Amino acid sequence: MLKGKTIIIGLSGGIAVYKACDIIRKLKKQGAEVWVVMTPAAQKFISPLTFRALSENPVITDLFDEKQNNLPVPHIALRNKADLVLVAPATANILGKAANGIADNVLSTLLLSIKCPLVFAPAMNPVMWENKAVQSNLLRLKKNGAKIIYPEKGAVVCGDEGEGRLAEISTIIENVNNILNSKSDLEGVNILITAGATREAIDPIRFISNRSSGKMGYALASCAKTRGANVTLISGPGSLKPPSNVKFVQVVTAQEMHEAVNEHRDRAQVIIMTAAIADYRPRITFMQKLQKRSDSLNLELIKTIDVLDELGKSKNGTYLVGFAAESTNLIENGKEKMQKKNLDLIIINDVSAFEEDHSEVIILDRSGKIEPLPRQEKALIADTILDKIKNTKFASSL
Ligand SMILES: Cc1cc2nc3c(=O)[nH]c(=O)nc-3n(C[C@H](O)[C@H](O)[C@H](O)COP(=O)(O)O)c2cc1C
Numbered sequence: 001m002l003k004g005k006t007i008i009i010g011l012s013g014g015i016a017v018y019k020a021c022d023i024i025r026k027l028k029k030q031g032a033e034v035w036v037v038m039t040p041a042a043q044k045f046i047s048p049l050t051f052r053a054l055s056e057n058p059v060i061t062d063l064f065d066e067k068q069n070n071l072p073v074p075h076i077a078l079r080n081k082a083d084l085v086l087v088a089p090a091t092a093n094i095l096g097k098a099a100n101g102i103a104d105n106v107l108s109t110l111l112l113s114i115k116c117p118l119v120f121a122p123a124m125n126p127v128m129w130e131n132k133a134v135q136s137n138l139l140r141l142k143k144n145g146a147k148i149i150y151p152e153k154g155a156v157v158c159g160d161e162g163e164g165r166l167a168e169i170s171t172i173i174e175n176v177n178n179i180l181n182s183k184s185d186l187e188g189v190n191i192l193i194t195a196g197a198t199r200e201a202i203d204p205i206r207f208i209s210n211r212s213s214g215k216m217g218y219a220l221a222s223c224a225k226t227r228g229a230n231v232t233l234i235s236g237p238g239s240l241k242p243p244s245n246v247k248f249v250q251v252v253t254a255q256e257m258h259e260a261v262n263e264h265r266d267r268a269q270v271i272i273m274t275a276a277i278a279d280y281r282p283r284i285t286f287m288q289k290l291q292k293r294s295d296s297l298n299l300e301l302i303k304t305i306d307v308l309d310e311l312g313k314s315k316n317g318t319y320l321v322g323f324a325a326e327s328t329n330l331i332e333n334g335k336e337k338m339q340k341k342n343l344d345l346i347i348i349n350d351v352s353a354f355e356e357d358h359s360e361v362i363i364l365d366r367s368g369k370i371e372p373l374p375r376q377e378k379a380l381i382a383d384t385i386l387d388k389i390k391n392t393k394f395a396s397s398l
Pocket of ligand 1: 011012013014015016039040041042090091092093094123124125128
């Protein structure tokens with residue numbers, strides 16, 4: 001999703017500098033070209049060598065060293081490359097300098113030289129964060145057009161608790177994507193997405209479920225939101241953080257998933273069913289924990305409602321997308337499911353990629369077109385699926 005984009009990461013001197021390693025890896029995985037600029041203080045925490053290896057570019061650490069990096073005027077050379085500058089972690093000090101126009105090292109000078117979007121992800125001790133000077137610098141930066149990715153609450157390295165931890169890496173990456181990919185080509189389209197596995201209770205502590213992580217559905221929700229859609233995400237339980245600004249509905253069982261889909265389906269122009277909803281549930285859910293009394297235990301399972309089938313039978317102009325986790329006869333089984341469930345599009349999923357960040361899928365449409373996508377990030381697959389939906393369902397209207 002970041003192919004062709006150049007992102008400059010500014011590193012200032014805080015403990016969270018090590019987290020920038022992961023940010024760089026993720027940005028590069030999404031196709032971005034990354035350049036790193038470090039303040040002298042940042043270099044006390046981690047050596048530029050690490051970032052040279054991760055970014056696969058020279059690391060800029062000095063404004064005046066002629067020999068460094070073949071960039072005679074580094075801040076201008078970098079300015080000319082940049083689609084976005086992200087300062088993560090941003091210290092109280094760099095926020096103060098940027099807010100007040102101070103340019104005394106290569107990073108602070110760069111921040112005054114750019115015209116592209118500027119994003120700060122501050123990280124510091126909670127007492128520093130609450131300091132009035134820091135807060136008024138933030139206000140000034142926001143007024144000047146910078147974007148702030150606010151820190152989170154929690155314990156920080158020095159033992160204090162409160163706001164000041166660097167935002168989650170996923171939140172930072174999502175924000176960068178939102179800024180750089182504001183295509184808005186799905187502006188105003190209502191999209192309902194289901195994600196994750198359901199859980200069918202056996203007793204108060206045991207349940208039947210499956211390995212679906214929800215990553216594909218969450219990637220679709222995030223990507224659709226970035227492209228301007230109004231997204232409702234109905235999800236089974238899991239540890240993933242819902243993307244910001246989507247309507248999030250948490251469910252547990254297949255029955256709850258069914259009810260939630262029914263509640264939201266009428267407003268949706270597109271429904272994408274990535275959830276792995278249980279096909280069967282125990283006929284009886286025991287109210288008390290089952291005791292280990294005999295050598296075997298028979299559980300009677302009964303069918304749950306087939307939500308996708310029900311949607312297909314009663315769809316009224318809604319564009320319906322299904323996912324099929326197949327391990328044999330991929331194309332034949334996928335085509336059969338598309339026909340049987342009256343789908344407009346079906347994505348055949350690699351079953352071994354359920355919990356992974358990457359997958360390999362095949363997209364089948366009603367015209368019989370078969371599009372295999374090579375193994376790639378689920379975020380990239382999500383973008384391609386949304387392109388496909390846009391080009392078929394909304395070809396004439398968007
Ligand atoms: C161990 C250690 C950790 C620090 N962590 C932070 C931090 O997380 N956030 C912050 O704003 N400053 C932190 N500082 C203070 C900055 O390093 C210091 O203000 C420095 O001047 C920042 O310079 P820079 O903004 O040019 O990188 C830390 C200092 C030390 C010694």
